[in-house]
Amino acid sequence: MTQKRDHGGGLDAAVAAYGGTRADWVDLSTGINPVPYPLGDISAEAWTALPDKGAMDRLLTAARAFWNVPDHAGIVVANGASALISRMPLLTDAGQIDIPAPTYNEHAAAFVAAGRVVTPNAAARVLVHPNNPDGRIWTAQDLTGFTVVDESFCDVMPTQSLVAQAGHDTLILKSFGKFWGLAGLRLGAMIAAPEVCERMAEYLGPWAVSGPALEIGARALADHDWANETRARLGADANRLDRLMSAKGANVVGGTSLFRLYQVDDAAGWQDRLAQGHVWSRIFPYSKTWIRLGLPHPDKWAQVEAAL
Numbered sequence: 001m002t003q004k005r006d007h008g009g010g011l012d013a014a015v016a017a018y019g020g021t022r023a024d025w026v027d028l029s030t031g032i033n034p035v036p037y038p039l040g041d042i043s044a045e046a047w048t049a050l051p052d053k054g055a056m057d058r059l060l061t062a063a064r065a066f067w068n069v070p071d072h073a074g075i076v077v078a079n080g081a082s083a084l085i086s087r088m089p090l091l092t093d094a095g096q097i098d099i100p101a102p103t104y105n106e107h108a109a110a111f112v113a114a115g116r117v118v119t120p121n122a123a124a125r126v127l128v129h130p131n132n133p134d135g136r137i138w139t140a141q142d143l144t145g146f147t148v149v150d151e152s153f154c155d156v157m158p159t160q161s162l163v164a165q166a167g168h169d170t171l172i173l174k175s176f177g178k179f180w181g182l183a184g185l186r187l188g189a190m191i192a193a194p195e196v197c198e199r200m201a202e203y204l205g206p207w208a209v210s211g212p213a214l215e216i217g218a219r220a221l222a223d224h225d226w227a228n229e230t231r232a233r234l235g236a237d238a239n240r241l242d243r244l245m246s247a248k249g250a251n252v253v254g255g256t257s258l259f260r261l262y263q264v265d266d267a268a269g270w271q272d273r274l275a276q277g278h279v280w281s282r283i284f285p286y287s288k289t290w291i292r293l294g295l296p297h298p299d300k301w302a303q304v305e306a307a308l
Helices: 011-018 044-048 053-066 081-085 106-113 194-204 211-221 224-247 267-276 298-307
Strands: 074-078 096-098 124-128 147-150 170-175 188-192 251-255 259-263 282-284 287-294
Touching: 011 267, 044 211, 053 074, 053 211, 074 081, 074 194, 081 106, 081 170, 081 188, 106 124, 188 194, 224 251, 224 259, 224 298, 267 282, 267 287, 267 298
Parallel strands: 096 124, 124 147, 147 170
Antiparallel strands: 074 188, 170 188, 251 259, 259 287, 282 287
């Protein structure tokens, strides 16, 4: 039996253990923006017709502008970044891969499932940028050989993006679920050399992204004002959460403006105390002192403060 990998979420189990209903809880166990991009109206054709080239082109044009994709690079989109992550081993013959830990565990799982060895100091690498859970930032000097750069959380800090380095050996991943708060839309992108994107598109098959996802994604990526306002709000809220946690004795270890990582005396104890107030958090099997919190919706700060 395959062991279930550790992730955020699991709110149903928390509700079963601590009571209440899902509506009573504040889920801070993920790094998803709690104020999602407004969906607006979705055309009937997006639901009823197979996704066409025009819809895809509109999304790719908006994505190229939003992420400042260089002219020499291509873009391929998929049903979430996870669909791309699972196929990354198909793009390299490297038998060994360096995935600096701790980090998002689906990358290692994909390469291990493909029969590769995850080991430090290998020439091929996966870098989560900024890293989850500690927010570590990588630079162009860290790109050695075949490198996958997972920028799922980088839209909060666009000036740090390594997308300008995208090419045959540097593959940039983007996730639509975190910054835009639409994880259920399932939309992700890979930016790389055009021939690499073409190979990935073949692995994904036709109609890899739904019509509604193409339409919403194109609209959101073109809304630069919303993005700038959201970055400002997230930054202010991250600072507010740091002040609250520091006042209770937690030390800031790192994170991004979508999630914060704290060192505490007893992570499980902190998680239990927060859960008593119906606030769900993230702790890690490899650390007894780290606890990670996402940001609450603006209407939920009082509940978080009470739980603390």
